[in-house]
Amino acid sequence: MTEPRLTKKFICIECPKGCEITVTLDEGTIVEITGNSCEKGEAYVRAEITNPTRVLTSSVLAEGLEFKMIPVKTNKPISKAKLITAMREIKQLRIHDPVHCGEVIQRDFLGLGVNLIATRACKKVE
Numbered sequence: 479m480t481e482p483r484l485t486k487k488f489i490c491i492e493c494p495k496g497c498e499i500t501v502t503l504d505e506g507t508i509v510e511i512t513g514n515s516c517e518k519g520e521a522y523v524r525a526e527i528t529n530p531t532r533v534l535t536s537s538v539l540a541e542g543l544e545f546k547m548i549p550v551k552t553n554k555p556i557s558k559a560k561l562i563t564a565m566r567e568i569k570q571l572r573i574h575d576p577v578h579c580g581e582v583i584q585r586d587f588l589g590l591g592v593n594l595i596a597t598r599a600c601k602k603v604e
């Protein structure tokens with residue numbers, strides 16, 4: 479079943495100006511984009527409609543280190559459709575060795591072509 483003509487509003491997050499962009503869809507196809515001040519805004523809303531992505535930020539449990547949790551993030555955005563799977567995976571992870579800020583915790587996280595990196599340094603408990 480195809481959707482009838484509808485409009486969706488977005489706030490562009492590509493720069494601090496925060497343009498309010500309106501997208502008109504007809505049976506799921508973009509027919510008009512208004513309100514953007516530049517091409518980045520158009521690219522942003524097209525991606526939001528076809529394959530929205532986000533940088534995932536979370537925390538991984540640490541064992542034997544100075545903090546119980548180490549904040550992490552993906553080094554690039556991942557599909558919003560993968561966020562729940564990614565959070566489940568992060569819940570299973572444990573960090574046992576000291577890390578430095580920016581260190582890769584998991585390379586090619588979930589086979590998505592992104593790395594999961596630590597965003598805070600953490601030492602062993604003395």
Ligand code: SF4
Nearest residue numbers: 490493496497516519
């Ligand atoms: S449309 Fe362009 S000017 Fe407007 S918020 Fe997005 S990036 Fe900034």
